[in-house]
Amino acid sequence: MQRLLTGLQPSGALHIGNYLGALKPFVGMYEEYESILMVADYHALTTLKDPVQLRQNILDVVRDYVAVGVDPKKALIFQQSEVQAHTELTWIFNTLITMSFLELAHAYKDKEARGIERTVGLFDYPVLMAADILLYDTDVVPVGQDQKQHVEYAREIAGKFNTAYGETFKMPKEQIRKDEASVPGTDGKKMSKSYGNTIPLFGTYEEIQKAVMGIITDSSGESPSNVYNIHRLLKSESELAPVYKANKGNYKASKEALIADIEAVVGPMREKRASITDADVKAILKDGGGKARARAEKKMLDVRKKIGVKI
Ligand code: AMP
Ligand code: TRP
Numbered sequence: 001m002q003r004l005l006t007g008l009q010p011s012g013a014l015h016i017g018n019y020l021g022a023l024k025p026f027v028g029m030y031e032e033y034e035s036i037l038m039v040a041d042y043h044a045l046t047t048l049k050d051p052v053q054l055r056q057n058i059l060d061v062v063r064d065y066v067a068v069g070v071d072p073k074k075a076l077i078f079q080q081s082e083v084q085a086h087t088e089l090t091w092i093f094n095t096l097i098t099m100s101f102l103e104l105a106h107a108y109k110d111k112e113a114r115g116i117e118r119t120v121g122l123f124d125y126p127v128l129m130a131a132d133i134l135l136y137d138t139d140v141v142p143v144g145q146d147q148k149q150h151v152e153y154a155r156e157i158a159g160k161f162n163t164a165y166g167e168t169f170k171m172p173k174e175q176i177r178k179d180e181a182s183v184p185g186t187d188g189k190k191m192s193k194s195y196g197n198t199i200p201l202f203g204t205y206e207e208i209q210k211a212v213m214g215i216i217t218d219s220s221g222e223s224p225s226n227v228y229n230i231h232r233l234l235k236s237e238s239e240l241a242p243v244y245k246a247n248k249g250n251y252k253a254s255k256e257a258l259i260a261d262i263e264a265v266v267g268p269m270r271e272k273r274a275s276i277t278d279a280d281v282k283a284i285l286k287d288g289g290g291k292a293r294a295r296a297e298k299k300m301l302d303v304r305k306k307i308g309v310k311i
Pocket of ligand 1: 011017018019020021022143144145146181183184190191192193
């Protein structure tokens, strides 16, 4: 079985764009691999410096993935900060790569352009991600398009190490969610927390209702395209055709139909999520952390021997 690893940034409440674009496809595939899900808390630390918020986000991201259907018995779920080998391997890689190599990273330049402080950690972000991937002899890394370059970095860093010290790391491959639905937000632009146009995934019924009722509609057409474009990601065209035909000119009725269809998907997941306690999440992470640590430690023993620090 091929090994799959992906990292989740604990970055706060999910919206239905995250669900349809990233979580749902993951739930549809992870059982075909030996899957590892890592909570990238040290990556999050490059942008989130509020300990109360970070702690809450870490608990929530695990709860969210389990609530949408990831079975912690089938996937190894752990926290990056619980496995020291990630930061240790980052240091070793840092001694092999150059500043100019990292200066080519798009994500760093994007964050810089958004006014995020240029810390050394932000600059080194791709190297920590390479360590995450390479430590576990990962074959496949499912990510969104924005992370493609980071997986390329992981391959290049593996190559540099292998050339310097002999064959040690496996070459990982990114698996880009090509047909990833680009879920539009309530204003028709891509749904994003930074645009304030989201429909919350685990909001209350009333919050979802409020967001959908706020979808911007223009009065030129017979059916509201901003409503339909979200709706068609939940139901087939043939299922929707009679609904929109019956609701012609009545935008409110179409919105109500959308609310009902979102609720049908989200309702059961919301209930499951509410049943997962902090103690449940901590138990999952404790178990996963132990397993990940054992695997990573084995790999590090080989690495330490190869570089010559193990005397
Ligand atoms: P973000 O926290 O915004 O980086 O989103 C995490 C992941 O959710 C991204 O890598 C995307 O795969 C997915 N995602 C976010 N927003 C959308 C959207 N509007 N439509 C589809 N997928 C999305
Ligand atoms: N950088 C990734 C993101 O922002 C998260 C991440 C950290 C990751 N380590 C990883 C993804 C390893 C895949 C593999 O989405």
